[in-house]
Amino acid sequence: MAEFDFQGLTASFNGERVIGPLSFQVHRGDHIGLVGKSGAGKSTLIRLLYDRLEAKAALVPQALGLVNALPVFHNVFMGQLDRHSAWYNAVTLVRPFRKDREAVRLLLEELAIPEKQWAPAASLSGGQRQRVAIARAVYRQAPVLLADEPISALDGPMAQQVMAMLTKHFSTSIVAMHDVDLALAHCTRIIGIQNGQIALDAPASEIAAADIATLY
Amino acid sequence: MLAYPTVRTSFLFLAIALAGLLVADIAITTSNPWQDLGRFFLGVATPNFFSTEGLFTALLRTVAFAFVGVTLGSICGFLLALIYRFLPVRIFCAFIRAIHELFWALIFLQFFGFHPLTGVLAIAIPYAGIFAKVYSEILEQADPEPARLLPPGTHAFAAFLYARIPDCWAQLRTYTAYRLECGLRSSAILGFVGLPTLGFYLEASFSQGQYSDAGAMLILFYVLIATIPLWVRPRLLPAYVVAAPFFLGEGLPIVWGNVKRFFTEDIIPSPIRKGEGLAELSGWMSDLMINEALPGIWNTVVLTQIALVATGILSLLAFPLISNHFGGPVRRTSGHIFLVIARSTPEYILAYILLQLWGPSMLPAVVALALHNGGIIGHLIGRQTNTLQLRPDAPTGFARYSWELVPRVYHSFLAFLFYRWEIIMRETAILGILGIYTLGFYVDSAIQNIRFDRAMVLILITALLNIGIDALGRHIRRKLALQTMPTC
Numbered sequence: 001m002a003e004f005d006f007q008g009l010t011a012s013f014n015g016e017r018v019i020g021p022l023s024f025q026v027h028r029g030d031h032i033g034l035v036g037k038s039g040a041g042k043s044t045l046i047r048l049l050y051d052r053l054e055a056k057a058a059l060v061p062q063a064l065g066l067v068n069a070l071p072v073f074h075n076v077f078m079g080q081l082d083r084h085s086a087w088y089n090a091v092t093l094v095r096p097f098r099k100d101r102e103a104v105r106l107l108l109e110e111l112a113i114p115e116k117q118w119a120p121a122a123s124l125s126g127g128q129r130q131r132v133a134i135a136r137a138v139y140r141q142a143p144v145l146l147a148d149e150p151i152s153a154l155d156g157p158m159a160q161q162v163m164a165m166l167t168k169h170f171s172t173s174i175v176a177m178h179d180v181d182l183a184l185a186h187c188t189r190i191i192g193i194q195n196g197q198i199a200l201d202a203p204a205s206e207i208a209a210a211d212i213a214t215l216y
Numbered sequence: 217m218l219a220y221p222t223v224r225t226s227f228l229f230l231a232i233a234l235a236g237l238l239v240a241d242i243a244i245t246t247s248n249p250w251q252d253l254g255r256f257f258l259g260v261a262t263p264n265f266f267s268t269e270g271l272f273t274a275l276l277r278t279v280a281f282a283f284v285g286v287t288l289g290s291i292c293g294f295l296l297a298l299i300y301r302f303l304p305v306r307i308f309c310a311f312i313r314a315i316h317e318l319f320w321a322l323i324f325l326q327f328f329g330f331h332p333l334t335g336v337l338a339i340a341i342p343y344a345g346i347f348a349k350v351y352s353e354i355l356e357q358a359d360p361e362p363a364r365l366l367p368p369g370t371h372a373f374a375a376f377l378y379a380r381i382p383d384c385w386a387q388l389r390t391y392t393a394y395r396l397e398c399g400l401r402s403s404a405i406l407g408f409v410g411l412p413t414l415g416f417y418l419e420a421s422f423s424q425g426q427y428s429d430a431g432a433m434l435i436l437f438y439v440l441i442a443t444i445p446l447w448v449r450p451r452l453l454p455a456y457v458v459a460a461p462f463f464l465g466e467g468l469p470i471v472w473g474n475v476k477r478f479f480t481e482d483i484i485p486s487p488i489r490k491g492e493g494l495a496e497l498s499g500w501m502s503d504l505m506i507n508e509a510l511p512g513i514w515n516t517v518v519l520t521q522i523a524l525v526a527t528g529i530l531s532l533l534a535f536p537l538i539s540n541h542f543g544g545p546v547r548r549t550s551g552h553i554f555l556v557i558a559r560s561t562p563e564y565i566l567a568y569i570l571l572q573l574w575g576p577s578m579l580p581a582v583v584a585l586a587l588h589n590g591g592i593i594g595h596l597i598g599r600q601t602n603t604l605q606l607r608p609d610a611p612t613g614f615a616r617y618s619w620e621l622v623p624r625v626y627h628s629f630l631a632f633l634f635y636r637w638e639i640i641m642r643e644t645a646i647l648g649i650l651g652i653y654t655l656g657f658y659v660d661s662a663i664q665n666i667r668f669d670r671a672m673v674l675i676l677i678t679a680l681l682n683i684g685i686d687a688l689g690r691h692i693r694r695k696l697a698l699q700t701m702p703t704c
């Protein structure tokens with residue numbers, strides 16, 4: 001039984017169709033790697049899926065959407081703003097509570113940036129910023145992850161570690177990425193996008209990097 | 217050259233100003249203007265800081281009124297900014313900021329009298345209108361992405377606190393600090409209508425010819441403004457805000473009967489008050505329009521247009537003074553000092569001084585407005601030229617000025633100038649209180665004659681004129697594709 005059934009997804013930009021119409025199903029436990037050359041419509045598709053799923057999905061957009069003036073802690077804490085009362089959130093802005101500090105610190109440790117907890121987001125490097133956006137998405141504790149190139153600025157071992165962490169924290173995930181080997185290593189299913197259409201949809205175990213290369 | 221819309225617009229405004237000069241009353245009427253000016257500068261050079269103990273009290277009151285007024289204005293302005301998208305709110309804010317602080321003070325004086333509330337509200341009300349507009353513009357520029365990523369169901373207040381405010385915080389703070397400086401100037405000139413701030417003592421020393429006392433006050437005022445970064449610290453700010461209300465002075469108690477009378481009798485047009493019917497009312501209105509409003513509007517517009525072009529010319533002449541594309545550090549330092557003095561002196565004080573020295577005509581007003589506004593724009597443009605990189609073999613001297621720099625900064629120069637158009641008009645109207653025949657003159661005379669009904673109509677007309685010029689300025693800026701942040 002499919003957990004999510006997407007039918008007739010379309011998107012247009014300036015009157016020009018950039019996505020679809022395309023349909024596919026996502027099953028619980030699917031970790032989908034979304035591949036395809038840039039401009040194929042991966043980012044647009046991630047947005048479309050987020051609009052459909054909203055409450056069920058945590059999103060890591062390509063631009064990350066961090067609040068530069070706030071410290072890392074608050075950027076991560078924003079993932080759970082809906083779980084607390086307005087006054088609790090207001091107090092946290094000035095003086096975070098111990099249990100939240102602890103929870104966020106554990107996440108940052110897993111991402112190897114615990115020392116950055118109180119640094120303003122504006123002061124971080126590209127790779128550190130990506131990890132903060134990922135921490136925020138994990139902290140949100142949604143069942144589904146939607147991420148658009150979340151590890152593009154991370155080096156090899158760190159990228160592996162973060163991908164493993166994402167599959168551990170989310171039961172279902174759809175991640176757009178350009179690194180084919182990483183996609184094959186960490187995803188259970190590969191969807192290839194070409195000219196706004198699904199050109200490839202197969203379990204990761206059944207395809208090789210060469211199959212994906214035809215998309216580019 | 218004339219193919220450029222910016223150049224055509226400039227020449228059009230130049231022509232209007234020259235035509236204005238033909239009809240304007242510009243003359244030096246005092247018998248010995250240069251000798252008076254000399255005595256004044258001698259006074260500034262030999263300041264007497266200890267003539268009256270009132271001087272330091274006046275300084276304290278000036279700061280206190282500025283802090284209370286700006287704090288109140290920024291809180292109300294912030295709340296208004298949150299609902300600024302509603303048209304009635306925008307119209308309300310445009311209206312309250314179109315009326316100058318001194319006009320508000322004149323209105324409140326009639327029913328609150330010399331109570332501190334008069335000075336506080338005179339600053340807080342127009343500032344709330346300005347804060348509302350600028351804060352809402354700043355808040356609009358915040359990156360919308362973080363708010364979109366929040367979990368659905370997040371309380372709107374928490375979303376605002378986390379995803380909106382931090383992104384704008386630095387800008388909100390910079391603008392509020394800038395407004396505090398403006399508030400100090402506003403507070404100082406409130407003394408000219410009788411509140412216990414610097415203007416009051418300045419007027420008193422001038423009228424008695426004590427130029428050394430006046431010089432001491434001006435110097436203290438410059439020091440106060442120039443040292444703002446030293447004494448206005450984020451940590452000290454709460455202490456200032458809490459303490460300021462206690463240093464406003466006692467003033468005189470409010471007579472609530474006056475308040476009631478003002479609203480139920482004084483400001484009702486007299487034919488209605490006396491029950492004389494519509495025919496009388498239209499006679500009253502046309503008399504007011506023909507004898508006061510129209511001459512006032514005419515003089516205000518003529519003076520504004522001349523002052524606007526004079527401001528433009530002065531800014532273009534002044535910006536090389538602080539530009540590091542010319543001359544050495546000594547000249548630049550003196551250029552900085554000149555521009556700091558020009559822009560920190562409120563136009564009203566400049567006009568008052570020049571009027572004392574040269575006698576009543578439009579000339580002191582034009583010079584005062586051009587000096588103050590030209591100082592501000594010259595400073596901003598000069599700073600902008602310092603960010604420009606010229607090729608190593610670029611020409612020097614006048615060729616560098618006219619071929620390399622002016623063409624590069626002309627767009628932002630015009631943007632600042634048209635932004636200040638409405639401000640210049642608001643100031644022009646208010647300078648009438650000093651005896652120049654602009655709208656403020658007729659407002660002030662109506663108040664002197666205890667005809668508040670006429671004064672209110674004239675203030676209303678002034679506000680509408682300002683709103684009109686503001687809209688026209690924005691239209692021209694849009695048409696010429698001129699953009700500027702509202703921090704000048």
